[in-house]
Amino acid sequence: MSTIAIDKAGPTRKLGSMSRDRTWALRWSYFFLVLFAIFFLTPPLYMVITSLKSSAEISAATNPWWVFHPTLANYVELLTSSQFLRFFWNSTIVSLVVVLVTMLISIPAAFALARMKFWGSTTLATGVFLTYLVPDSLLFIPLFKMLALVQDITGITLLNRWYVLLFVYPTLTVPFCTWIMIGYFASIPKELDEAAIIDGASWLQTLLRIFIPVALPGLIAATIFAFTVSWAQFLYPLVFTTSIDQLVLPVGITTTLIKGDVFNWGQIMTGALLGAAPPLIIYAFLMDYYIAGLTAGATKG
Helix, strand or coil: CCCCCCCCHHHHHHHHHHHHHHHHHHHHHHHHHHHHHHHHHHHHHHHHHHHCCCHHHHHCCCCCCCCCCCCCHHHHHHHCCHHHHHHHHHHHHHHHHHHHHHHHHHHHHHHHHHHCCCCCHHHHHHHHHHHHHCCHHHHHHHHHHHHHHHHHHHCCCCCCCHHHHHHHCHHHHHHHHHHHHHHHHHCCCHHHHHHHHHCCCCHHHHHHHHHHHHCHHHHHHHHHHHHHHHHHCCHHHHHHCCCHHHCCHHHHHHHHHEECCEECHHHHHHHHHHHHHHHHHHHHHHHHHHHHHHHHHHHCC
16 A cells, blocks of 8 residues: 655745745845936936035036035025026916816817717727827927918917917827826726716716716826926927027026036026926825826726
């Protein structure tokens, strides 16, 4: 009669092997996370250090990673400069208006494409997203010619005015925000809008009273994206605006603080940090909603 030997130590060895594998996986994860943090946090750290230096200290052959004589003169000079405050104001107005216009267009469009099924809705939704993939470096020339033609026909001055950006920025923000909202609206159970329609609600009432409250994380994600693109855009304002009083922050900083081959690095870094503050504050408070909205928009639809 044969006996079958049972290896009682087998499960223990397997558990030990899994534990070691998990330990090494965590170690490698932390290793690459530290590398990632160093790689992406080094430039902002250098900007902060440089912004606290005077022009003389920046020009001196000293340790670039240490501030020997810290000063807030760069911050004071920019925050009391009428030009810089004008750039900041132009960026704020343009970004807020673009966000409003983007939401007014993308929310109804996404709702129609996601819930009001009609012939070609899927193809149209894909086309909306593909529109966003066209780089702005290919679009600014035809957009410039179109606006110049409109200006010639109507006599309305559009070029070299900050409000021209209100017409060109939505070409970047509306397609992607619409795509995000399509995915989020598609993730909402169909029973909600069916019940609303049975109760006599119109499509507009269904959107305003049911879908917008439920899809709030997606709305916040789209809003943050639209604001970030509008605030940080460089090419369009560089092309469509030239006068100092019409510039927004990214172009204004490089235009006024770089004079020929003279770079005022202290104020350039200070202006970049002050310009990065609004998006940074928004992301700090709304990051969870932004991730939730992007995740739903990327996996549904």
